[in-house]
Amino acid sequence: MSTPPLRLFFAIPCCPQLVRDISDWRARNPIDGKSVAPENLHMTLAFLGSQPRGQVASLEALAASLTPTAFTLQLDRLARWKNGLLYLAPSRTPPALTDLEHSLRETLLSAGFNLETRPFKPHLTLARHCPRLPSAPTPTFDWPATEFTLYASENSARGTRYHAIGQWPLRPPTPA
Numbered sequence: 001m002s003t004p005p006l007r008l009f010f011a012i013p014c015c016p017q018l019v020r021d022i023s024d025w026r027a028r029n030p031i032d033g034k035s036v037a038p039e040n041l042h043m044t045l046a047f048l049g050s051q052p053r054g055q056v057a058s059l060e061a062l063a064a065s066l067t068p069t070a071f072t073l074q075l076d077r078l079a080r081w082k083n084g085l086l087y088l089a090p091s092r093t094p095p096a097l098t099d100l101e102h103s104l105r106e107t108l109l110s111a112g113f114n115l116e117t118r119p120f121k122p123h124l125t126l127a128r129h130c131p132r133l134p135s136a137p138t139p140t141f142d143w144p145a146t147e148f149t150l151y152a153s154e155n156s157a158r159g160t161r162y163h164a165i166g167q168w169p170l171r172p173p174t175p176a
Ligand code: ATP
Pocket: 007, 009, 040, 044, 047, 116, 153, 154, 155, 160
């Protein structure tokens, strides 16, 4: 019997402190719509969609071939797209994040994976189906990014859960 495909994506997971900070802020500033579960808070780098399980080993090898550098993101924008997605974003994208997304994209495309062609817009989704921007003042969160992860997304009656399949470190920048 053939095994079902996996719904895969690469992302930067939130560190535990950021999850706590965002959860505290959401508790103080209730958001209309469907909040993203704390354990699912992340920033997507590349969405692969449905893939045969047999592709996992080659995706792991591709990820391990990268040499990304760690960075700190300052999430200082709270915004909402017309489709009701409420998100946090950095007003300044660190070059190391641009480099990571770019090298991952190029590596995946060279290996024959299809990726979406829309430009990368770094964001952390807080809620979906959100009818309006919260009136609360925009918070600022610092996000020290130290690793990136290959996730399988699984949907069930209990909601969507992400399973980490592999994780790779972002190396501390070398001092100038
Ligand atoms: P659900 O769709 O069940 O409400 P979800 O959006 O968190 O939950 P997935 O649809 O599996 O779960 O998506 C996983 C991640 O990939 C999310 O960050 C999502 O925004 C992103 N994603 C999903 N579809 C695409 C796509 N077509 N292009 C780019 N990113 C996508």
